[in-house]
Amino acid sequence: MIDIKLVRENPNEVKKGIAAKGFDPDTVDDVLALDAKRRKLIGELEELRAKRNEIAKAGKVSAEGKAVKEAIKAREPELAKTEEELGRTIAQIPNLPSKDAPVGKNEKENVEVRKWGTPRKFDFTPKDHLELGKALGILDFDTGAKVAGSQFYFLYREGALMELALVRYAFDLLAREGFVPVITPDVAKSRYYLGTGYMPRGNEAQTYTLEGEDLGLIATAEVTLAGKHADEVIPEGNLPFKYIGYSHCFRQEAGAYGKYSKGLYRVHEFTKAEMFVYCAPEESEHMHQLLLSMEEKIYQGLGLPYRVLEMCTGDLGAMAARKFDIEAWMPTRGEYGEVTSTSNCTDYQARNLNIRVRRKGGAVGYLHMLNGTAIATSRTPLAILENYQNADGSVNIPEALQPYMGLKVIKRE
């Protein structure tokens, strides 16, 4: 949620930020009107309550007291309704983009920050990961579809081992950097998936919900790691908290079909190691760069050529003030494809989940929250299979994973 005070005091700046993100700036006027209405109702109601308190002091049954009670009861629903409406409306205002975020309408205007590595030139026609995985007997979408539906898959043998190796590789690397390894639940209550911005309904619905329960399958450990400290006030001296979380991730991907959606690029369930940071506001920009540098370290370690993109304002989404993606080279696509994303959500999620910091001076305020992909074990194996393939259909294992897998190449005799 955005700071209502910011909307009141600086409506034009808020409108500008909203418009840059491609959201409707008129929402600001709706919020201001509802806020004014709310304050007027509070004034009236408080006057009545003061009267009630005065009458109650007399300490006896009174007809006037009864009348005031009825008047209060009659007015309270209108305030409740206004506040509910205000809450719903203000939730539609996204986090404002950072001043550093490049202005742009959509993903076409994202800015390439840098490139690392050189895409390999093949002296044979490279196969895509589906063909490679099937021939090697390590990746099986057919059985996934049979048992769970389309866009689910089974992993076998080295495919299964590679997933575990990738997770372990990322966990070991990040634990050395001071991130606390965490395994979280794969489900969370609605408050947490909604508070982190994952909707179960609508055009871009992500979250699967459990029938008859206030629970949803998480789309990322960001949800559970953000929920971990909900309603807490954390002493400044204890920050930052840096976590590397493991979870399965479930996504409806409603309406997300395109030419690159096949195979491991877009699936309903995958495993992910996700970084998550809580820090003081003035530290968040630095932490964001730290998360990005961790991601680059991971992909450099895997020897996958990549480029870093900074999202323009129009492609930031509601939560992020600033966001970087890493795109790894995907040979059969002939271009780079997203494998990580790191967002600085500033105080926006913290306000949703009521997570605050107690400053050294004694003041209390919302802290900043950031997330970043370490390894998604769907898209990263995709990139490994395609980049490390040999003419005979075997696939080399990146050096960094060899100790975890105990082999150097995946091949079938």
Place this chain on the structure above:
RNA sequence: GGAGGGUUGGCUGAGCGGUUCAAAGCGACGGUCUCGAAAACCGUUCUCCCAUUCGGGAGGCACAGGUUCGAAUCCUGUACCCUCCGCCA
């Protein structure tokens, strides 16, 4: 799944229908003292609304309803935590 017990400001913890407009302690912050610090002493330390200078008012005791002139306190429902039993990886 069954039976009990519990949930109070940053923390510990009183209160169990009207001198409590949530006691007390701890911690934190400001001040006095000091060359400086510690100790001691004084003050501040939930949220919202109005005045925005002194201040005034309302709400808040897990959450949502209800009873009452008056609810942290009584009633109903829900969530979570603890103990025991059952079932089970």
